Amino acid sequence: MSAGAPLICPSILASDFARLGEEIRAVEAAGADWIHVDVMDGHFVPNITIGPEVVKALRPHAKIPFDVHLMIAPVDPMLEAFREAGADWMSVHPESGPHLHRTLRRIRELGAHPGVVLNPATPVEALDWALEEVDLVLIMSVNPGFGGQSFITSQLRKIERVRRLIDDSGREVVLEVDGGVNAETAKACVAAGATALVAGTAVFRGGPSAYAANIQALKGA
Numbered sequence: 001m002s003a004g005a006p007l008i009c010p011s012i013l014a015s016d017f018a019r020l021g022e023e024i025r026a027v028e029a030a031g032a033d034w035i036h037v038d039v040m041d042g043h044f045v046p047n048i049t050i051g052p053e054v055v056k057a058l059r060p061h062a063k064i065p066f067d068v069h070l071m072i073a074p075v076d077p078m079l080e081a082f083r084e085a086g087a088d089w090m091s092v093h094p095e096s097g098p099h100l101h102r103t104l105r106r107i108r109e110l111g112a113h114p115g116v117v118l119n120p121a122t123p124v125e126a127l128d129w130a131l132e133e134v135d136l137v138l139i140m141s142v143n144p145g146f147g148g149q150s151f152i153t154s155q156l157r158k159i160e161r162v163r164r165l166i167d168d169s170g171r172e173v174v175l176e177v178d179g180g181v182n183a184e185t186a187k188a189c190v191a192a193g194a195t196a197l198v199a200g201t202a203v204f205r206g207g208p209s210a211y212a213a214n215i216q217a218l219k220g221a
């Protein structure tokens with residue numbers, strides 16, 4: 001199911017934090033499919049961003065799904081708060097807790113779509129025994145923590161390998177890529193089998209009047 005235009009998921013990390021509600025409304029109007037929310041704790045990754053209270057405040061500003069990328073450890077104690085705040089998709093790193101399978105089941109139990117995130121050096125084998133529990137696999141094409149980094153091209157091979165695993169599973173699983181995605185790298189990601197693209201810099205560059213064209217350029221991939 002890799003045919004067709006990819007879902008475009010603007011990462012609000014690159015938006016104007018003083019005007020978050022407006023920014024979300026603007027990218028939704030510009031054609032975004034999902035809102036990607038990067039949650040960082042200053043411990044699992046070297047940066048601090050958004051907590052459940054902010055997600056809750058933002059939720060009424062858009063109708064499209066909130067794709068919440070949890071870069072926090074331990075992650076389990078925070079799942080319920082993010083779900084209650086309005087997270088529709090919740091993705092976790094295998095390194096962010098001792099029992100990945102339990103974490104994924106818990107996300108499902110809370111009524112959200114579970115996802116697993118692979119860092120650039122995390123092997124595809126981390127998906128063994130977990131793939132059947134998820135609705136999404138997120139491949140990090142930068143090391144998590146900051147926007148505006150360059151795409152790590154070795155991750156294209158990982159996208160291809162995960163594409164094959166998903167196809168073999170016969171299940172509908174979104175294959176998402178995050179980090180350094182621009183019109184050019186987007187093309188390579190889609191060719192490798194990605195069905196959803198996270199983009200911060202490439203969407204928010206140029207301000208609100210540029211968002212529709214920026215999103216179109218990524219979809220054109």
Ligand code: DX5
Pocket residue numbers: 011013014036038069142143144145146147148149178179180181198199200201202
């Ligand atoms: C990095 C985040 C990404 C990042 C993407 O930890 O997960 O979502 O904000 O930003 P760009 O598109 O600027 O690389």
Ligand code: ZN
Pocket residue numbers: 011036037038069178198
């Ligand atoms: Zn992210």
